[in-house]
Amino acid sequence: MVNDQQLENVCRNFLIEGEYLSSEIVTTGHINTTYVVYFKTDGEVKDYILQKINTYVFKNPIEVMDNISNITEYIRKKIKKVKATAKRDVLHYSKTAEGKYYYVNDDGFWRCSRFIDGSVTYNLTSDLFIIEESGKAFGEFQMHLADYPVDKLFIAIPHFHNTVMRYEAFKESIAADSEKRAEKVAAEIQGYLDFEDMATEMYKMQRRGELPLKVTHNDTKCNNVLFDAETGEHLAVIDLDTVMPGLVAFDFGDAIRFTANSASEEETDLTKVYLDMDKYEAFARGFMSKVAPTLSENEKDTMALGAITMTVECGMRFLTDYLNGDKYFAVAYPEHNLDRARCQLALARDMLKKYEDMKRIIKKYC
8 A cells, every 4th residue: 555655656656746635546447556646736635547557457557547548538529519618528647758648657657537526426325317328438439439530449348248268267277276266166167157158148249240339438338438427428438448349238237237237246145236227227328328229130139138138247256266266356354255156146136027027128219
């Protein structure tokens, strides 16, 4: 953990001026370490988001920042064609004296962005208006990038949503059983194996040319949207490390598995875990209102499948990491990843029961 002096020194390298006041760590998120830092300039308190990038996960952080800066500037130009300012609609990253969007020291690889005033995030919410707005935010994100050249994106995490390879890695972890944990989770292992055909179908369709690759966010949790604190309307999409070529339904599906879950992904009482259809419909309504005109028929038809696929993939990744000794995701206690995996499996099973209703709702808003 870095101290205030170290954080201030990093901020100074991003040319932040004024009196350093304090910092606080943001506890949401599994990968990067995030701080809010406060400065006082001309009597006004200004806050910034300072992040230390997990270079174990993002092994090419410079290229990741190239993706992010290119994407945000592209969106900014689109918005400013129709609005006077894009100040609250897209992230703005600070540059160093060398003109770089990142700074590297002995403590790590850093980036800094200005906090969007009057904005809030929601980790979990039952407010259907907020959920619909989050759907609009991610649909709008893809709408702005519909004509962005996908081949110019650096692939930050190769095969990120390659569910065929995810299953191969899962099976290798089961066979290796390096932590001697496989026997005690045999039921969970079989549960994920039962979903293999369904969860790999969309990736196989893309390989057959039946689904197009587009610019996708790849981490479409509700807490990766900033909302206006007063009106609740969506502002900017954040946490852009995993922007890569992908399938639209994967973005939709990842959002659903998080936002429309009746409980937190940390929930250990599985009787509380199910797909909330009101939340599902609210997000679908918002998302499809922005992105539907850009979709092919196959994309529309696989949207609900994307929700099951992403739920299974995420849970299987948690279980794989548990079998490997918890090397990827941050954990708070020894069986944290196992509990996460159980939660996602319960959610996927409930989605399967509601699959036809899920598809009908998508058609309703197409």
